[in-house]
Amino acid sequence: MPDRIVILGGGTGGTIAANRLRRSLPEGRADIVVVDRDDAHIYQPGLLFVPFGMAAPSRLVRSRARQLLRGVELVRHAVDAVDLGAGTVALDDGSTLGYDVLVVATGATLLPDETEGLTGPAWRRTVHTFYDMEGAAALAGALARFDAGHLVVAVMDMPIKCPVAPLEFSFLADWWLQRRQVRDRVRLTFVTPLDGAFTKAVCNRELAGLLADKGVEVVTEFNTGTVDGEGGRLVSYDGREVAFDLAVVVPLHGGASCVARSPGLGDPLGFVPTDPATLQSKAHPNVFVIGDAADLAASKAGSVAHFEGEIVAHNIARFLAGEPLDARFDGHANCFIESGFGKALLIDFNDEVEPVPGRFPGPVGLPLLRESRLDHVGKLAFEQIYWHVLLPGRSIPGVPSRMPLAGKRLAAAAQTAGS
Amino acid sequence: MPMTTLAGTDVDVDAEGFLTDASQWNEDVAAEIARAEGIEELTDRHWLVVQVMRREFAEKGTGPAVRALGKISGVGIAELYHLFPKGPAKMAAKIAGIPKPRGCI
Ligand SMILES: Cc1cc2nc3c(=O)[nH]c(=O)nc-3n(C[C@H](O)[C@H](O)[C@H](O)COP(=O)(O)OP(=O)(O)OC[C@H]3O[C@@H](n4cnc5c(N)ncnc54)[C@H](O)[C@@H]3O)c2cc1C
Numbered sequence: 346m347p348d349r350i351v352i353l354g355g356g357t358g359g360t361i362a363a364n365r366l367r368r369s370l371p372e373g374r375a376d377i378v379v380v381d382r383d384d385a386h387i388y389q390p391g392l393l394f395v396p397f398g399m400a401a402p403s404r405l406v407r408s409r410a411r412q413l414l415r416g417v418e419l420v421r422h423a424v425d426a427v428d429l430g431a432g433t434v435a436l437d438d439g440s441t442l443g444y445d446v447l448v449v450a451t452g453a454t455l456l457p458d459e460t461e462g463l464t465g466p467a468w469r470r471t472v473h474t475f476y477d478m479e480g481a482a483a484l485a486g487a488l489a490r491f492d493a494g495h496l497v498v499a500v501m502d503m504p505i506k507c508p509v510a511p512l513e514f515s516f517l518a519d520w521w522l523q524r525r526q527v528r529d530r531v532r533l534t535f536v537t538p539l540d541g542a543f544t545k546a547v548c549n550r551e552l553a554g555l556l557a558d559k560g561v562e563v564v565t566e567f568n569t570g571t572v573d574g575e576g577g578r579l580v581s582y583d584g585r586e587v588a589f590d591l592a593v594v595v596p597l598h599g600g601a602s603c604v605a606r607s608p609g610l611g612d613p614l615g616f617v618p619t620d621p622a623t624l625q626s627k628a629h630p631n632v633f634v635i636g637d638a639a640d641l642a643a644s645k646a647g648s649v650a651h652f653e654g655e656i657v658a659h660n661i662a663r664f665l666a667g668e669p670l671d672a673r674f675d676g677h678a679n680c681f682i683e684s685g686f687g688k689a690l691l692i693d694f695n696d697e698v699e700p701v702p703g704r705f706p707g708p709v710g711l712p713l714l715r716e717s718r719l720d721h722v723g724k725l726a727f728e729q730i731y732w733h734v735l736l737p738g739r740s741i742p743g744v745p746s747r748m749p750l751a752g753k754r755l756a757a758a759a760q761t762a763g764s
Numbered sequence: 765m766p767m768t769t770l771a772g773t774d775v776d777v778d779a780e781g782f783l784t785d786a787s788q789w790n791e792d793v794a795a796e797i798a799r800a801e802g803i804e805e806l807t808d809r810h811w812l813v814v815q816v817m818r819r820e821f822a823e824k825g826t827g828p829a830v831r832a833l834g835k836i837s838g839v840g841i842a843e844l845y846h847l848f849p850k851g852p853a854k855m856a857a858k859i860a861g862i863p864k865p866r867g868c869i
Contacts, residue, residue, distance in 0.1 A: 582842060583851070
């Protein structure tokens with residue numbers, strides 16, 4: 346009898362895990378079942394470009410089923426909850442699915458309602474987000490009409506998907522407003538709960554410099570308690586205020602609601618406590634986690650889900666064979682940061698090594714942590730790589746799951762650590 | 765690592781004054797850090813949060829950020845800011861003698 350591997354979520358991580366497992370496990374070893382509520386797979390990194398008219402929403406969506414290799418079954422239902430003890434998943438139609446191994450790949454959920462006032466009367470009028478398709482499309486309309494006033498980009502709180510995306514939005518807004526020749530009539534402010542643009546020192550210095558060059562003001566350690574849409578202001582828990590004419594917010598994130606409904610599976614925010622090295626859940630040995638659903642310190646990014654894919658597939662094969670889990674994830678993340686005017690920066694880092702300058706993946710590769718045309722082209726190329734290399738569960742030639750050290754100028758990090 | 769003496773106890777601290785060894789902490793140390801941060805007296809509500817911070821650190825290796833702290837402790841975010849005006853996660857971590865919570869990035 347083949348074992349049954351059930352994967353909850355057919356987004357980036359679930360698709361990668363399913364296809365990697367299909368490819369690596371011998372024929373007949375396991376049935377692989379992916380559960381997702383719909384058949385619309387969105388290329389989320391493309392949402393950044395929608396408000397600026399640089400990407401058409403319809404072009405970012407493809408069939409989930411078609412991203413899965415033959416032999417992987419897609420069950421189109423919403424997951425209600427998991428029963429860890431019984432080893433079953435309850436679906437919204439009342440049926441249950443048994444599993445030998447479960448992979449949680451239900452991602453992160455936006456929680457705009459958890460911030461007071463955020464979804465009030467001004468929501469989608471002067472208060473927007475580009476973190477989902479509907480929001481990104483609505484923001485495109487609002488931006489097209491915006492030609493003077495205070496544009497505020499605000500992160501409600503961490504963790505969020507792709508932590509650099511709001512910075513990229515600020516850079517692109519500066520470029521876009523200049524192109525429309527209204528930049529001098531617009532004040533642009535970036536509001537963050539963190540104590541800098543980015544938490545890692547070397548990268549923070551570089552990005553803070555870019556923000557300053559582009560005339561973007563930065564408000565740090567601002568934890569938004571209330572969004573007063575009609576009054577046009579953000580109010581922090583410690584009583585500070587930022588006035589706005591147009592606010593672009595990144596709402597609070599939590600885990601999927603089905604995780605919260607599953608006793609023993611999630612933490613208070615609905616993320617799944619996960620061993621950072623083996624990617625096995627802490628709740629139960631036959632439950633593994635990939636992507637944004639995990640409670641890891643690693644970034645919530647598609648590149649991270651990609652690197653995790655190899656580890657998860659390997660460790661599940663070991664688990665099924667009754668052998669100790671020996672693949673270890675290092676927190677590797679890799680992000681292109683679009684900076685406007687046809688340029689971007691690339692950062693590559695893991696749990697131990699912060700983003701530093703140099704080249705990637707080796708000494709003759711793409712520039713790291715420095716604006717360049719090459720990295721912008723890399724960012725655009727990522728879309729094709731996503732559909733044709735990442736999702737099918739292949740490795741990018743020359744880019745290992747384990748973060749490469751060759752090409753990195755590690756002394757840059759040592760210097761700030763010492764200062 | 766600089767060393768300093770708080771409430772008669774020798775403790776190792778980082779550049780921002782966070783204890784680097786949570787086992788050197790005791791309640792008198794907590795009270796003294798709190799006073800330096802402008803909290804004259806730690807109430808039961810403060811101690812509840814401090815205890816949650818230490819327990820979470822022992823379990824997970826880092827203190828929670830403010831939202832998770834709110835959910836775990838049952839103390840609402842607005843009250844957390846009232847108790848620890850300079851930022852609950854950071855301030856409570858400092859008083860609880862654990863490292864500054866890692867930003868999740
Ligand atoms: C604006 C934006 C820009 C980004 N830019 C980048 C970038 O440049 N580079 C990068 O690497 N990453 C980027 N990301 C992040 C990246 O898209 C995510 O990290 C990645 O998609 C995570 O994959 P995942 O599988 O964990 O979650 P997802 O891909 O979100 O998939 C989760 C799936 O679970 C399903 N699901 C949830 N609950 C249920 C349920 N109860 N029943 C059934 N199905 C359920 C959902 O339908 C969904 O399909 C960006 C994200 C955003 C929003």
